[in-house]
Amino acid sequence: MRLDDLDPSNNVRDLGSGGGGGFGGGGGNILFALLPMLLGSRLGCGTIALIGIGAAIFMTLGGGGALLSGGGGTTGSGGQQVAQQKACDTPEELQACRVMTSTEQTWTKLFAADGQRYPAPVLNFYEGGVQSGCGQATSAAGPFYCPADRGIYLDTAFFRELATRFGAAGDFAQNYVIAHEVGHHIQNVTGTMEQVRARQARMSQAEGNALSVRVELQADCYAGVWAAQNRDRLEAGDIEEGLRAAEAIGDDTLQKQARGTIVPESFTHGTSAQRMKWLKRGLESGSPAACDTFSGAV
Template identity: 50%
Template sequence: MRWTGRRQSDNIEDRRGGGGGFGGGGMRTPIRAGRGGGLGLVGLIIVGAVLWFGFGVNPMFLFGMDGGSQTQQSQTASGPGVQGTSDKTDDFVATVLADTEDVWTKRFADAGEQYPAPTLVLFNNSIASACGNASSASGPFYCPSDQKLYIDLSFFRQLKDQLNAGGDFAQAYVVAHEVGHHIQNITGILPAFDQARRGVGEAEANALSVRIELQADCYAGIWAHDTQAAGYVEAGDIDEALNAAEQIGDDTLQKASQGYVVPDSFNHGTSAQRQTWFRRGFEEGSVAACDTSQGDI
């Protein structure tokens, strides 16, 4: 991916070594949807997605987290990008976040809407978010309550070394996927999801969660579509994203960890599904193409 020397987002909080963490490890928290900004862009295009939430589901199944809510303090980096560091990964993530801002700001503006960009929080080991406490073991996540993405950059080493999904565009796909959850939040999908979460069993909740996650993959594909149009995608980049989607599919992860799969427990989608929906967003470049609420997925 062509990223060096380009604009970096200033919507970054660096809490590594700051006061934003909590003692201990392994705690995991629910994602509680906060108030959205109305249906906006997606409400004009995929109303069916909101109707589908009438089935209800606990949003903790979106991210595989559970626990309690906590307040937090942060050490906020000032100026563009992440200050006081020469780490190229920091600069890369800040550039990718800037790309997502450019893509979604234009798309919202084209629909007569304003895009409220999320903040990306960098942390080490553990963090206290508006959605509660989380550890690095939770992986990257999005908190609707404060509209922030949370990433421990050690996840990218795990992605490469343990999950065989190396490459800068694989990392970019992870960021763009979490931004996809932000799009769902500010367009009213996650708040509707939270409001209608009660009254279903775990298997049905997981099935609905898969549709949410695949839509976020599709939104990541839209980002890749527009980034390619801007001339920043290099040969092999899309293959890196598709490989990452394959390696973090529920079936692939379950086979690797326990030797067999339990489809009713899937909450992100199979490898094939994740690749299909990322590719759909990338090839069609249309929010309408990302409606996972209807039919087979």
């Protein structure tokens, strides 16, 4: 995907190793600690957006303001001061920063068409572990979005694992991951996440999981919308790379690899077929209106 002409986004920061800031502790930490044990494998893209929904039952979701990259430090867990590093200074980070610029341009245009202002999220780079507004997380969680501070958290080492462990190499596979997390941000600022949280509070575990699947598939669709809106920048093989990534991180595929068995009632992200279907839906329509995963079958 051709993004070389775009300047890196200003809505980024590099927290380094073990950095973090914003909201801390509380029920979010408990949820972060328990979920790896409950799922038995890496959480995968976007899971912590749903952790944030669950954590909201225990902690108020404040509207985190924009945090721009720049000088100074930020307070990490335990109150220590963590110096921020320069963001966008590696090839992987630079690509992600340009993807963020592209998503900002795209969603600003789409929001403006509805007479609304798009409040961009913040992309936070980190290594190893991070304290987010939704609690403590490690790289094992994969990239995630935290609704409490409107931040996307990314350890770019995940991109190497995406290529080597999951067989989903290519720049557009990486772009899809970021665009998916931006999709969760869209859900947050439009009120979808809050509605889901309220519904899940009254549901059984299996019912809540099924609703989480719809949240994730909509984020996949939104990622496709972003790509469709930038079709002139796509190169040969890009769409195939994105679909291959979507297939690789389907719940059924991951469970079969990790356990050898599939437990559909535990799905939280959707099957490989569902993830590819909704990414395609966004790609083919180019319209957020086509991404209603909450009506009918998915």
